[in-house]
Amino acid sequence: MKPLSKKAKMAIGWTVLMTVVGTALLHQWQFFAMGCASIAFLLAANQYGLLKDTEDKK
Secondary structure, X not given: OOOOOHHHHHHHHHXXXXXXXXXXXXXXXXXXXXXXXXXHHHHHHHHOOOXXXXXXXX
């Protein structure tokens, strides 16, 4: 797996935070499942270089 770019770290961090807070407040497992799927998609996008930041070096 490729190392996470700065943009990927930020996106995954916010997704985890919103998933935990949303699941705790709403008590809906669908929200948790959607958050997990979003994290999987973000990891895949990072793997294919879709979340490159202009400050990241190759």
